[in-house]
Amino acid sequence: MREIREDITMIDVQDVSMRFMMSNDKIGSLKEMVTQLIKGKIKFKEFWALRDVDFQVKKGEVVGIIGRNGAGKSTILKIISGIMKPTKGRVVRNGNIVPMLELGSGFDFDLSGRENVFLNGAILGYSKEFLMEKFDEILEFSELGEFIEMPIRNYSSGMMMRLAFSIATVVEPEILIVDEILAVGDENFQRKSRQRMMELMSGGTTVLFVSHNMDQIREMCNRVVWLDGGTVRMIGETKEVCDAYKL
């Protein structure tokens, strides 16, 4: 089974709160801004997407995050990966984080498949040597063959997804963030990609896993955080939390 090191904290989320200011209408131009300011019409509505969220993830754990739409799951992932800064509180990270991107964001359609592997890899924070070394593996997994030298605007959507998936999952991160298990392509590739995800997640790295699929959560996670309306409703063993969530 997995080895969990209780003494090493990989992610420490300390009392994180996130506030969004919602103006009545989004102001998109200087003119609007000025006229609205003069009229004294800009009112902000506060919206707390997260309130005092506090939990730790130990090394080797797979922690699931569950909750309804709008509970703040994506926001907490964005804060943990450093894309957003929390309004209050802070997050301490103890390793490099690789996010499972929405597949294909960062692709450039005029470049060839090969060039995109390097571009996308660089965006994900891989080093040049690492990509050189893994290039054949990526190529093989994507089953693209000679098409790798073609500009990807000529790819079919299936080909593009296969390439994106292959790049995204070649990683060996210390912390992996997974927003829903990705299964793409035809039936054969779907099976292959699901298996690859499972391997990645069970490979001993620390994983943060967001999903609406309770079966997957039950299968993969040791601990679960249940977010509800921006606060932690419950945190604990997978079975307990999942049972409570179902009710």
Place this chain on the structure above:
Amino acid sequence: MNKKKADLNKIGQVTVLVYVVCLLVFTWTAWSQIQNSRIRGGVYPVIAIVLLLLIILYILHLKNCQKKEKKSIGLDFIETVRKYKFLMEQLISRDFKIKYKRSILGVFWSFLNPLLMMLVQYVVFSKLFDLRGMGITHYAIYLLCGIITWNGFSDCATQAMHAITGNASLITKVYVPKYIYPVTKVLSAGINLLLSMVPLLLVTFIYGLFNGLYLTKAIFLIPIALIFVIVFTIGVGFLLSSLMVFFHDVEFLWGVFSMMWMYATPIIYGIDLLRGKAEWLVMLMEFNPMYHYVSFMRTIIIDGCSPALSEYVICGAFSLGMLIIGAFVFKKTQDKFILYI
């Protein structure tokens, strides 16, 4: 991924080497200016050595910080450059590759564009203006210097303006220090500026054969001019790209403003045109950074000598000042980008 620390010994050696080479080239090409300036020959070596010592001391200070794991801006900078070097390379090569990807002449346009523009403007304006009265001798080259410098600047700035909004899909999904986007945009567009030095030098050489204008050793000062322009543009890019996030109007404002700026800079005309008619504009010109950069370039190419030392100080101050202003605004606003794009 690798957690090795930056090899400061190597960085230090390279820095010192680069400094010495720059110093030698500069001293060689700008010797007469140094002689004529207030600091004279005697003080110059002293300044040079003091600077060298300062560099060495700073590197030692950084090494000390690294050993004690203390924080320092310089060290942070080195670490991020090292960490994101590969990403920057990739982003720059992407921007550069796709620019001409679907055109037949491809990268040739970088050479052709300024030449064609120069040709058109030469035909039009050499008839319109009283060139003698403006004190311009080699108008074709005069134009070319101006056009290349201005276009380099305006291309880079316009590209950088879209750096944040154009990469929105990345910024919302993966963490990368955001200043990388405008900087890489400026650098990738800066390659064009660099490439356009080829037609500039080539045309000057050919033109010079028939009109008695010779390139001198002063051309070794061109890199300094380019660095001034690029640093200035990075500052402008920071400013524009962060403003662009909040107000998309900036795009259109910049279009008008940059046109105004272009006409306010003596690119197609000579500054003597203004003398007597609009003295206030001549005064104001001293505060136009682009005027200084363009003149800098023209002194090197047309006069074949180094600009006065005070010009280096003025240009450097403008570049550094703009960089600081831009970086300040960018840093202040960058955490809010994600909420607006």
